Each structure stands twice: as C-alpha cells, then as structure tokens.
Amino acid sequence: MPISNIKKVFVEEGANRYAPTAEILNSLSGVSVQNVKGGKPWAAPDESNLGKDILHLLSFKGQFLKPCPGTREYICCGYQILNVATNCPLDCSYCILQSYFNKPNLRVFVNIEEEIENVLDVIDSNPNRVFRVGTGEFTDSLAIDPITHLSDFLLPLFSKRKNAILELKTKTTMINRLLDLKERDRIIVSWSLNSPYITAREEHKAASLEKRLEAARICQSEGFTLGFHFDPLIPHPNWKDEYLKTLDLLDKYIDPKGIIWISLGSFRYMPALKPVIMKRHPKTCVLDGEFIMGLDGKMRYFKPIRIGLYAFMRENLEKWHRNSGLYLCMESNDVWQQSMSWSPGNSMGLRQFLDDRVLEFFQ
Amino acid sequence: MLFPDKLLLLAANLKQVIVQVEMTKVDIQKIIELTPRIVNIATIDESKDPYCMSFGFDPGLLVQSIKKIGLINSPLLVEEEKGNFTIIAGYRRIKAIKSLGWTRIPCRVLPESGISSLECLLINLHDNLATREFNEMEKAMVVNRLALHLPKTEILKNYMPLLNLPSNEAALQLLLRLENELDNDTRHHIAGGRITVKAIKMLIDMDDEDREHVIRLIIDLKLNTNYQKQLIDYIVDLSRINNVSITELIKDRKIEAICSDMKMNNPQKAGALMNYLRGKRFPTLIMAEKSFEKKVLSLGLPKGIKITAPPYFEAPGYRLGITFREGKDLKEKIDLLSRLDGIEDLDDPWKKDL
Structure with missing residues (x-):
C-alpha cells in the first residue's frame, strides 16, 4: 500500500499543538521525524517522486471549504472541495497535481478539527442549499486514511446534516475504517475507474480495477451509497473494447440501483503539465491524443473525439442501467447535447440535477 | 591611447565590482593607471580562457577599426609564471590583432599574486556588461565560470538578473548545460540567434543524432521562433505516438521532398512542412477544417x-x-x-x- 512507503515526516512549526499530529506520529512509529519551520524549502523536492514518500504535517491557513475550480466557459457541477490535504501517494501519469501545487510532499492539514467549525457554519447557515462536498480533488483522502483517520472524524459530522453529503473519492481499497463506522446516511464512497489498459499503464500505485470494484461491492453491501467517475477518459488502442471490459466488471460487482451518480470527463490539462508528464512518465500514452486549446486555457481533446468518448460510454452505461445519474464534468452545452442527447443548459442546471439526485437518495 | 569617456565607464564599472565582491586586494585605481607594456603576442595563451565571455562574434569591424586607427584600449592581462599571460579583458581585441599578423601588443598587466580568479572574472564581466549585450552562449559562459567560484544561490540572486535572465533553477541549469553538452556548431547557431534557447530547452535531452537532424532542419529552412517550437512539438509527439525515432521521422520522403523543392522559397517550405506535420499530428481536426471549408466553398x-x-x-x-x-x-x-x-x-x- 502506498502510504506504507512514508520514509520521513516533517512537522511544521505549530503543528504539534493539534491532536491529529500526535495520532499520526503514533501510527508511523519508526519513521524519522523532523521539526521544520514554515515557508522554507526544507528539502529540495525530488523531481522524480515529488516528495510522495514524505508526510508533511502542518496547519493550513487558507479556507478549508472551496468551490471546485471550474471555469465559466464550461458547465460545472458546483462541487465543494474539503481541503484536508494536498498531493497524493498514488502516481497516476495524468495527474494534474504534478504541476498544480508548487509545494511538494504529502501535506496533511492537522488543524482540520479546529477549522471544521467554520465549514459547518457555512453549511448550517444555508439550510436551503445542498452542499455536495468531496475530499478527493487535491488528494486521495482514503489512501491516507489509515494514518490520518480522517473518515472517523468527518463521517459523523456530515452524516447528521440534512443539506450536505460527503463524497470520499479514491482509487484504493482503504475502506476498513469506513466499514467500522456506523454512519451511512449522506456518505458516498466513490471510485475513479478507467479502462484496464489505462489502469495498468498509467495509474501507478493504484489498486487494480477488480480490487477497487471488490472494495466498492463491500461498501455497497455494508450500506454505503456509491459513486463512480470515469475521469479522465482517454482514447487508446482498442479503447472501446477496453472500456467495455470495465463496464462488464462494474456489472459483475455492483448493483446499479445503489449508484447516486457516474461522471464522465475526458483528459484535460494545463499546458505546463505536459513537460512534467513527459519527464516523469516518458512511456505514457496520455499525451498521444489530438489536444486543442480549450476555452479555459486547458488542453483538451478535439470536440468530436470527446463527443465520441462520452456517447459510447453513455450508450453502454444506459444499457446497463437507465438511471445512474450520468453527467459530464466540465463540458459545453453542445457537447452535452451531441453526446448525452440532453443538456442541463448551464452550471445551475447541472447543480440542480445533482442536488435532486442527493434528495432522491437521502430523503 | 584611451578615450576619456571609455576610461570613466570602465572605472565606474570596476568600482561596482569592488562593491559587489568586497574586493580588498585590487586597487582599481592602480589598474586604471597601469602603464601599458609591450607583450609578445605568442606569450598570451588564448587556449586558456577562464575569464573569456566572447563567443560567436564577427571580428570584421574590430579588425577594420584597429587597422585604421590602431588599438585604442589596451587589453588587461594577468602575468603567470614563466612569463605567460592570461587574458582578463580584451579577448576580442587580441583575436583581431592576431588576425592582422601583429606580433607585439600593448597591454596592461597585473601580477598573478595581486588578483584572484573571481576578481578577474568579475572585472571582465562588468567591463562587458557596460559596453555590449551578451548572446545566449556568452551568458552560458558567464554562468559556467561564475559557478566555479560562487554558490548557485548567489548566481541566481545577483547574476541572473544582471544578465537579464530569470532567477530560477531551471534557467540556471539550462545555461550550465549549454556550454558543456552541445557541439560547437550548435553553440554557434545559438550565439547567432538562429536557434532559440526555448528550442534548445526542448532539444537538449534528445539523443545526439536526433537533435542534429532537427537542428539541421531548423537551420536549412531558417525557421522563426514560433515554427521552431511547433516543429519540435510535432516531431516529438509524432515520434512518441508512432514509436519511430525522430531521425527516421525527419527522413520521411514527403519532408525531404518539401525541403528539396526548388520551386519554393524558405518561408514557403517552412509553411508546407508545418502543414504536413500538423496534418499528421491532428488528422481529425484537419479533416474537420477541410470539410468545413469545402462546405462553405x-x-x-x-x-x-x-x-x-x-x-x-x-x-x-x-x-x-x-x-x-x-x-x-x-x-x-x-x-x-x-x-x-x-x-x-x-x-x-x-x-x-x-
């Protein structure tokens, strides 16, 4: 498991006064610990692994709850990110985090218990709004759960709120702590899925598809609502057959009626990511497609290629189950229309669609 | 013979050196006041160039000038053991004079014991900075020489801005590699501005043979900055996608036909090459563009x-x-x-x- 690769822990000045620091250090006995001052380059990041084997405990000064950094040029789902940590122990070749953050190491924000009150205040003071909150944008929070025990802390807080859900998105099988908790209501456990080809070649250190889906099956049988995310979809040799294999596995392991949503997104990246990927993953196939500059400045597949990917996935997912909350991540109205045969029209429309799914599943 | 304004400029720069490196050993006034002495040109060792920051220059104008009015500003040398001399400042002048066949040259000479290598280097750097712009290879030479004496942090903080370069590790690393890892022809192309540093940054990790072919294409077709970047982007992608070497890719019959087409001038060849490669890299997009154009037509x-x-x-x-x-x-x-x-x-x- 990737988290067992931690070789060193940095404890930033001030982090010791937060309870999670001691708990985390206890769970990592034998690992070298160094107290460091904030704001300094404690060690030059190893370009080859971006400090994935260094756990960095610190107090985060920014906002813990932030809207997903969507752009107005494309339809955004209005997700809220609970910023519990940054960077990830997994090493997917396509990961945007490789160039997104300018600070290396697995950075865990140990002041979450103190700051969560502010997050809950925002949620509680907007009772008519549905907060779809996730921890999986800037890290894989379940991958680090065995040492952070974040789910123990977060699940009770979100489970009892009537206008929020918490989605824990992962590519791992780290579900044991979840299963030991009693909370099920308003908790969604989600897995990122891809074709077996992409999973094997590009999702380094992540669990195999079968293992992910077995973990999902267990969660479903234990009463959790599930989500799935086919993001990033990547055309590659025999991509249709390969994605069908994943859908076959999905059918084998999962009851579709317990899925709140399935998102589809195609690979997109800021131009600065390309040289990083080429250097860190020279054998990758993720840069092979026909990328054009999107309206948001990110590189994305030429429109008919995206439409082809989505239409294929939609057709086959709908053959499996007609009501799985299928939606597109960061796409334009015409791509929605041409691939899904309907469109929420704008970001408000998509938010409503997903909020309605929440209401349908949890009330 | 020295022009007064040039002398003042040199003096001002040398004083700046004093402030910057806290030179205590060198009395700049003494350097300025040094009486030139006649040095046998054969005793000036050009092959040793620890302070040199001249590369890829055309000595033509300087030769003409010296031929017409003589040497106005005498080079500065440091005298080593056995009566040999190393150039501190005046590398181009000495080159020009040698090409004119002179055997003796008036120089200001410092004893080796009176000055450190870093001080010599900084004197030449500031003397050059005041009078001309460095080409990219010369900047690489400056940085490489500074790196022998100073920590990277100091080069990044104090010298990269002086050379109009960004103060980041990646830019510094690239400069360090330019002088050490590229062949002489390529370095001359960079110095002459025929290949951009951006292009070299994309090429430097390439296999030598592949890089040589790309550079040949850039030089032969006189590609501009944008085309250089585009060309490298296309061929690197196509090589990876099709699993063929860049050399094989460039030997493509169509590319050779474009390059040898006598009916096209260089800009036309460059345009044709880019269109061809773009079509190979973006087949679906190009098909859509053509189809739309056809429909509109x-x-x-x-x-x-x-x-x-x-x-x-x-x-x-x-x-x-x-x-x-x-x-x-x-x-x-x-x-x-x-x-x-x-x-x-x-x-x-x-x-x-x-």
Missing part, C-alpha cells in the same frame, strides 16, 4: 460575405461576416444569403463527414 457565398469557424471548433457557433457600403447593399446581401441553396445544411462537420 460549395455555398458560393456572394462577394463580401464570409462564414468562419471558431478556433478548433471549440467555442459554440460560427461567425458570419458581411462587408457592405450602405443599408441597401446590406439588405441585398442578406436577401442573397437567405436564398442560397444548402445553407441550412451547414453544421458541425463531424456530424456527417467524420
């Missing part, structure tokens, strides 16, 4: 009416442009447009054709 739009697609068809909708002189003209054009056969079939090209 088939409409037979009246003069002054244009229909265009957004870049890469990414933004929603298409653009209709009408040029008109007055309202009557506009109305006529709109009428004509509304009666055009096939206009209602205009749609995203991939819907029918792809």
Whole structure:
C-alpha cells in the first residue's frame, strides 16, 4: 500500500499543538521525524517522486471549504472541495497535481478539527442549499486514511446534516475504517475507474480495477451509497473494447440501483503539465491524443473525439442501467447535447440535477 | 591611447565590482593607471580562457577599426609564471590583432599574486556588461565560470538578473548545460540567434543524432521562433505516438521532398512542412477544417460575405461576416444569403463527414 512507503515526516512549526499530529506520529512509529519551520524549502523536492514518500504535517491557513475550480466557459457541477490535504501517494501519469501545487510532499492539514467549525457554519447557515462536498480533488483522502483517520472524524459530522453529503473519492481499497463506522446516511464512497489498459499503464500505485470494484461491492453491501467517475477518459488502442471490459466488471460487482451518480470527463490539462508528464512518465500514452486549446486555457481533446468518448460510454452505461445519474464534468452545452442527447443548459442546471439526485437518495 | 569617456565607464564599472565582491586586494585605481607594456603576442595563451565571455562574434569591424586607427584600449592581462599571460579583458581585441599578423601588443598587466580568479572574472564581466549585450552562449559562459567560484544561490540572486535572465533553477541549469553538452556548431547557431534557447530547452535531452537532424532542419529552412517550437512539438509527439525515432521521422520522403523543392522559397517550405506535420499530428481536426471549408466553398457565398469557424471548433457557433457600403447593399446581401441553396445544411462537420 502506498502510504506504507512514508520514509520521513516533517512537522511544521505549530503543528504539534493539534491532536491529529500526535495520532499520526503514533501510527508511523519508526519513521524519522523532523521539526521544520514554515515557508522554507526544507528539502529540495525530488523531481522524480515529488516528495510522495514524505508526510508533511502542518496547519493550513487558507479556507478549508472551496468551490471546485471550474471555469465559466464550461458547465460545472458546483462541487465543494474539503481541503484536508494536498498531493497524493498514488502516481497516476495524468495527474494534474504534478504541476498544480508548487509545494511538494504529502501535506496533511492537522488543524482540520479546529477549522471544521467554520465549514459547518457555512453549511448550517444555508439550510436551503445542498452542499455536495468531496475530499478527493487535491488528494486521495482514503489512501491516507489509515494514518490520518480522517473518515472517523468527518463521517459523523456530515452524516447528521440534512443539506450536505460527503463524497470520499479514491482509487484504493482503504475502506476498513469506513466499514467500522456506523454512519451511512449522506456518505458516498466513490471510485475513479478507467479502462484496464489505462489502469495498468498509467495509474501507478493504484489498486487494480477488480480490487477497487471488490472494495466498492463491500461498501455497497455494508450500506454505503456509491459513486463512480470515469475521469479522465482517454482514447487508446482498442479503447472501446477496453472500456467495455470495465463496464462488464462494474456489472459483475455492483448493483446499479445503489449508484447516486457516474461522471464522465475526458483528459484535460494545463499546458505546463505536459513537460512534467513527459519527464516523469516518458512511456505514457496520455499525451498521444489530438489536444486543442480549450476555452479555459486547458488542453483538451478535439470536440468530436470527446463527443465520441462520452456517447459510447453513455450508450453502454444506459444499457446497463437507465438511471445512474450520468453527467459530464466540465463540458459545453453542445457537447452535452451531441453526446448525452440532453443538456442541463448551464452550471445551475447541472447543480440542480445533482442536488435532486442527493434528495432522491437521502430523503 | 584611451578615450576619456571609455576610461570613466570602465572605472565606474570596476568600482561596482569592488562593491559587489568586497574586493580588498585590487586597487582599481592602480589598474586604471597601469602603464601599458609591450607583450609578445605568442606569450598570451588564448587556449586558456577562464575569464573569456566572447563567443560567436564577427571580428570584421574590430579588425577594420584597429587597422585604421590602431588599438585604442589596451587589453588587461594577468602575468603567470614563466612569463605567460592570461587574458582578463580584451579577448576580442587580441583575436583581431592576431588576425592582422601583429606580433607585439600593448597591454596592461597585473601580477598573478595581486588578483584572484573571481576578481578577474568579475572585472571582465562588468567591463562587458557596460559596453555590449551578451548572446545566449556568452551568458552560458558567464554562468559556467561564475559557478566555479560562487554558490548557485548567489548566481541566481545577483547574476541572473544582471544578465537579464530569470532567477530560477531551471534557467540556471539550462545555461550550465549549454556550454558543456552541445557541439560547437550548435553553440554557434545559438550565439547567432538562429536557434532559440526555448528550442534548445526542448532539444537538449534528445539523443545526439536526433537533435542534429532537427537542428539541421531548423537551420536549412531558417525557421522563426514560433515554427521552431511547433516543429519540435510535432516531431516529438509524432515520434512518441508512432514509436519511430525522430531521425527516421525527419527522413520521411514527403519532408525531404518539401525541403528539396526548388520551386519554393524558405518561408514557403517552412509553411508546407508545418502543414504536413500538423496534418499528421491532428488528422481529425484537419479533416474537420477541410470539410468545413469545402462546405462553405460549395455555398458560393456572394462577394463580401464570409462564414468562419471558431478556433478548433471549440467555442459554440460560427461567425458570419458581411462587408457592405450602405443599408441597401446590406439588405441585398442578406436577401442573397437567405436564398442560397444548402445553407441550412451547414453544421458541425463531424456530424456527417467524420
């Protein structure tokens, strides 16, 4: 498991006064610990692994709850990110985090218990709004759960709120702590899925598809609502057959009626990511497609290629189950229309669609 | 013979050196006041160039000048053991004088014991900075020489800005590699501005043979900055996607035909090459563009009416442009447009054709 690769822990000045620091250090006995001052380059990041084997405990000064950094040029789902940590122990070749953050190491924000009150205040003071909150944008929070025990802390807080859900998105099988908790209501456990080809070649250190889906099956049988995310979809040799294999596995392991949503997104990246990927993953196939500059400045597949990917996935997912909350991540109205045969029209429309799914599943 | 203004400038720069490195050993005034002495040119060792920061220059004008009015400003040397001399400042002048066949040259000479290597280097750096711009290879030489004496942090903080370079590790690393890892021809192309540093940054990790072929193509077709970057982007991608070496890719028959086509000039060849590579890299996009163009052409739009697609068809909708002189003209054009056969079939090209 990737988290067992931690070789060193940095404890930033001030982090010791937060309870999670001691708990985390206890769970990592034998690992070298160094107290460091904030704001300094404690060690030059190893370009080859971006400090994935260094756990960095610190107090985060920014906002813990932030809207997903969507752009107005494309339809955004209005997700809220609970910023519990940054960077990830997994090493997917396509990961945007490789160039997104300018600070290396697995950075865990140990002041979450103190700051969560502010997050809950925002949620509680907007009772008519549905907060779809996730921890999986800037890290894989379940991958680090065995040492952070974040789910123990977060699940009770979100489970009892009537206008929020918490989605824990992962590519791992780290579900044991979840299963030991009693909370099920308003908790969604989600897995990122891809074709077996992409999973094997590009999702380094992540669990195999079968293992992910077995973990999902267990969660479903234990009463959790599930989500799935086919993001990033990547055309590659025999991509249709390969994605069908994943859908076959999905059918084998999962009851579709317990899925709140399935998102589809195609690979997109800021131009600065390309040289990083080429250097860190020279054998990758993720840069092979026909990328054009999107309206948001990110590189994305030429429109008919995206439409082809989505239409294929939609057709086959709908053959499996007609009501799985299928939606597109960061796409334009015409791509929605041409691939899904309907469109929420704008970001408000998509938010409503997903909020309605929440209401349908949890009330 | 020294021009007073040049002397003052040199003095001012040398004083700046004193401040910057806290030189205590060198009395700049003494350097300025040194009486030139005649040195046998054969005793000046040019092969040792620890302070040299001249590369890829054309000595023609300097040779002419010295030929016409003599040497105005005498080079500064440091005397080593056994009566040999190393150049501190004046590398180009000595080159020019040698090419004129002089055997003796007036120089200001410092004893080796009186000055450190770093001080020599900084004197030459500031002397050059005041009078000319460094080319990219010369900047690499400066940085490489400084790196022998100073920590990277100091080079980044104090010297990269002085050379008009960004103060970041990646830029510094690239400069360190330029002098040490590239062949002489390539270094001359960089010095001459025929290959951009951006292009070299993309090429430096390439296999030597592949890099040589790309550089040959850039030089032969005199590609501009944008085309250099585009070319490298395309061929690196195509090589990776098709699993063929860059050398093999460049030996493609079509590319060779474009390069040797006597009917085209260089800009035309460069355009043809880019179109060819773009077509190979973006087949679906190019097919869509061609299909759309064909469809628009088939409409037979009246003069002054244009229909265009957004870049890469990414933004929603298409653009209709009408040029008109007055309202009557506009109305006529709109009428004509509304009666055009096939206009209602205009749609995203991939819907029918792809």
